[in-house]
Amino acid sequence: MAGGALAELAKRRGFFFGANGAYGGTAGFYTFGPQGAALKRNVEEAWRDRFTRKEGNREIEAPTVMPEAVFEASGHLDGFDDMLVECGECGESSRADHLVEDATDFEDAESLSGGAVEDLIHEHDVACPSCGVALAGRDVENFNLMFATDIGPGDAHPGYLRPETAQGIFVEFPRLKEYARGSLPFGITQIGPAYRNEISPRGGLLRLREFTQAELEQFIDPETDEPPLDRVADVDVRLYPADEQAAADGEYRDTTVGEAVADGTIGSAWVGYYLGVAREWYERVGVDMDRFRFRQHLAGERAHYAADCWDAESEVGGDWIEIAGFAYRGDYDLSKHGEHGDDAFTVFKRYDEPKTVERATVDPDMSVLGPEFGGDAAAVADALETLAGRDPGAFEGETVTVEIGEGDDAETHEVDADVANFAVEETTENGEHITPHVVEPSFGVGRTVQTLLAHAYETDEVDGEERTYLALEPEVAPRDAAVFPLVTNDDRLVELATRVADDLRAAGLSVAYDDSGSIGRRYRRQDEVGTPFCVTVDRDGIEGDGPETVTVRERDSAAQVRVPVGELAAELATLRAGGEFVSLSERYDSVETDVETTTN
RNA sequence: GCACCGUUGGUCCAGUGGUAGGACAUUAGCUUCCCAAGCUAAUAGCCCGGGUUCAAUUCCCGGACGGUGCACCA
Incomplete structure (x- = not known):
């Protein structure tokens, strides 16, 4: 999807843009503008509704700064640590531990110190893979993807910005299990920022140094707890299993959640359940299901503890991007914290x-x-x-x-x-005391927002003029509606329009008011930011005997119906909650216009 | 982090060793009863630092940011 045009629209209309522009900009950080922040918030709220509220889970908010010990336990201190060596000749940076592993018998050079790896490079005459010049004598530098900081004055208490929200849940498990009255299964969610000091952030919202995650940690007893699979058994899913990816002519497997779990394509019923829930949720917020798939992790990219792992992927600008991960993590996380931490990361199973x-x-x-x-x-x-x-x-x-x-x-x-x-x-x-297993659906919120914009971006022709609009779902659109007086040279229209906007706002809707420029211009402004409905006050609506009426225009079709002012707030609220515009057409008079809409 | 290319009003672009021009957008006024109409006016810009020069937005060097490729990506 026209990536450049979308990025331009995002910047111009206030969805998102590179942060700190006045100071030259900061790579890897984006500011969500008024439209983008509203869209992102609505996505988060929709996620919260589905993965927290409807699942009966609870949400927490943990700190973003955590002490070093947490990341020693989680493995991020070592696992996020890359040893880089830069070639003096061509300037190419390579993974020093990987070079040493290739040249020697060491299988886990990553666990060695930087100095030891430097010595091994010297002893084995390791050369730059790019230009072939010997790397002996070059410094091996540690690069950790975590942002480091000090907690309190001095450097006695190192801390890190969390590289994922999950640890904030795992660390508090001993207390969280009390709130769940010690019984499995239970789920804890969290939505918030995570930080990774990426070497080279790229692609707008796709790889950032600060990004928002929405994660669910589902704690289960692996022997007895089963997911309510029947709720999603009939959900259609497009799977891209590991064996198909390995095959030369690998194909998607279009199936249902129930079948895929039954035939073992999806190894864990819990993972299968959340794939089904996620697929329905993505469709609800507006992801194009023709540009969506679940891809299974290949054996090599799967963490060793993960029994089965799938990514949700969407197609954006011709590339498939990961927008969520679904992992069966076993007891890995809680066991690690149990070993390192002071409290019991177990539950008592009667x-x-x-x-x-x-x-x-x-x-x-x-x-x-x-x-x-x-x-x-x-x-x-x-x-x-x-x-x-x-x-x-x-x-x-x-x-x-x-x-x-x-x-x-x-x-x-x-x-x-x-x-x-x-x-x-x-x-x-x-x-006995058992360590629960963890099923972790983990969503990238920014990437979801990017996907929604890319999939909602449409062009067509209205009245012979090309227009750009965002076909966002009403539930996530930045504004619920916009209100205009048709013309401004009649005070009665301006007054009623102002009153209608106030009433809708009082009713809890997010409403834009605009009386600048021609009516067509105002429609286009709203089309471009995805406002699903425009309310226009015209003279026909205030003259005559009946109650005051206004016209409601649907964004994608530009069709209009005439609705009494008194019923407007309730109708718009229904539309926002997923109601069909067609149902208004059935109950109210259509407005005859000469406007023709042509799909491109 | 390396290489190549780029950076000019809010956005998209043109251009120049003597500090700049367009389109769209925005604002105000006129006009206007349904889809970016018209007229008038206004606001607003050369990424940052250093060098060369009488003079640098322009040339050179460095940096930041962006795009692409490589590397990296729990």
């Missing part, structure tokens, strides 16, 4: 029936172990406890032999069996 189990326990007499083993006493006690769980038989003799320490420091100690206070107890277990 058994159907309490289980009675025999458990070997020890209760070492520390007043004996202390004097005997000194500083090793605690380690000996721990070893006894471990041994009891592993080999209760070891406690049958007079003494027990335990080993403490590891490797060369390992020591063996003899402990009097009485001191260990070994016992086998019968205990009742009501359940």
